[in-house]
Amino acid sequence: MADMKKEFELEGMPRQNVYQVPDGYFDRLPMHIMERTAAKQAPESVLQPHLWKMMRPLFAPLVLLLVFAGVYFFNVASEPQPPVANFASLHEAEIMDYLDDHAKLETADFAELTSFAGPELAAEFLNVSSIAAEEELEYYRLDDLTY
Amino acid sequence: MEDKELLEKFAQPESRNLAFNQLVRKYQQKIYWHIRKMVIDHDDADDLTQEVFVKVWKNLENFRKDAQLYTWIYRIATNECLSFLSSKKRKFFLPINDVAAELAEKIDTSPDISGDEIQLKLQKALLRLPDKQRIVFNMKYYDDLKYEEISEILGTSVGALKASYHIAVKKIEEFIKQD
Numbered sequence: 001m002a003d004m005k006k007e008f009e010l011e012g013m014p015r016q017n018v019y020q021v022p023d024g025y026f027d028r029l030p031m032h033i034m035e036r037t038a039a040k041q042a043p044e045s046v047l048q049p050h051l052w053k054m055m056r057p058l059f060a061p062l063v064l065l066l067v068f069a070g071v072y073f074f075n076v077a078s079e080p081q082p083p084v085a086n087f088a089s090l091h092e093a094e095i096m097d098y099l100d101d102h103a104k105l106e107t108a109d110f111a112e113l114t115s116f117a118g119p120e121l122a123a124e125f126l127n128v129s130s131i132a133a134e135e136e137l138e139y140y141r142l143d144d145l146t147y
Numbered sequence: 148m149e150d151k152e153l154l155e156k157f158a159q160p161e162s163r164n165l166a167f168n169q170l171v172r173k174y175q176q177k178i179y180w181h182i183r184k185m186v187i188d189h190d191d192a193d194d195l196t197q198e199v200f201v202k203v204w205k206n207l208e209n210f211r212k213d214a215q216l217y218t219w220i221y222r223i224a225t226n227e228c229l230s231f232l233s234s235k236k237r238k239f240f241l242p243i244n245d246v247a248a249e250l251a252e253k254i255d256t257s258p259d260i261s262g263d264e265i266q267l268k269l270q271k272a273l274l275r276l277p278d279k280q281r282i283v284f285n286m287k288y289y290d291d292l293k294y295e296e297i298s299e300i301l302g303t304s305v306g307a308l309k310a311s312y313h314i315a316v317k318k319i320e321e322f323i324k325q326d
Contacts, residue, residue, distance in 0.1 A: 008323050010269075010316050015289060018254075018262030018270055019183050025193075029179070030171040033197050037167065037204040 150216040185228040187250045247274040272322035284315040
């Protein structure tokens with residue numbers, strides 16, 4: 001036995017496979033591999049709808065918010081701005097013509113004025129001090145006004 | 148079916164699955180035995196073989212047509228084996244000899260490993276080699292690959308492979324004599 005060990009040479013040994021596999025293993029292996037490759041292919045077609053299904057409830061409030069924001073900004077943008085009239089550039093005659101044509105006062109309008117007859121009420125209503133009111137009156141010269 | 152024809156069929160979507168199935172049937176045994184001799188355990192070899200072919204599937208479109216298909220698949224299998232063994236050593240904080248001892252114990256106890264006493268001794272002696280040297284030995288001794296083919300698989304020079312194989316043979320003979 002000792003001599004055999006000393007003379008042992010690998011090249012002289014028969015090449016034997018000591019490992020075994022379960023019966024039919026190599027018949028089943030391609031099927032298992034194909035199942036795994038099919039699963040690798042699947043995510044493109046299956047995972048995306050699945051993800052969309054999961055994410056859909058999260059998108060609903062966002063879409064709602066965008067709709068509200070859109071409506072709000074649309075209304076703000078389309079709200080008619082009060083026209084800014086540059087009266088300084090108009091001749092007094094033009095203003096008077098316009099008032100003659102369009103400003104038609106009725107007796108009811110004057111009746112309304114009588115309800116503000118009390119001096120305290122007028123000052124309070126206008127939020128102007130009596131001195132400032134007088135100064136304001138002094139500013140305009142009555143003789144400049146023409147009818 | 149020739150590799151060239153397999154690759155052409157794989158490139159066409161309508162025949163891709165059929166071509167791949169044929170490719171698996173053609174190479175499964177060579178790849179499985181290559182892996183099994185490295186990892187010893189059947190379940191590990193089964194997992195790794197499947198993983199190799201899944202990687203082949205994913206990367207076959209990018210395969211360079213000037214290379215040989217079977218050396219490319221061998222290369223993937225070899226990388227998988229080496230990664231598996233190194234992760235096994237890291238995972239269990241085991242030095243190389245302890246992993247070899249664990250695998251040697253499997254040779255003694257596993258019901259799906261059997262053979263002459265000298266053959267089992269040879270398998271246990273192989274486990275005492277460094278992983279890359281063991282791979283070189285297996286590809287030359289059992290798979291009967293040419294040095295040029297092994298060189299293509301491992302990216303090592305033919306001279307280095309010849310030296311590695313020669314050293315491996317001497318070590319194995321020495322291990323068996325000592326045992």
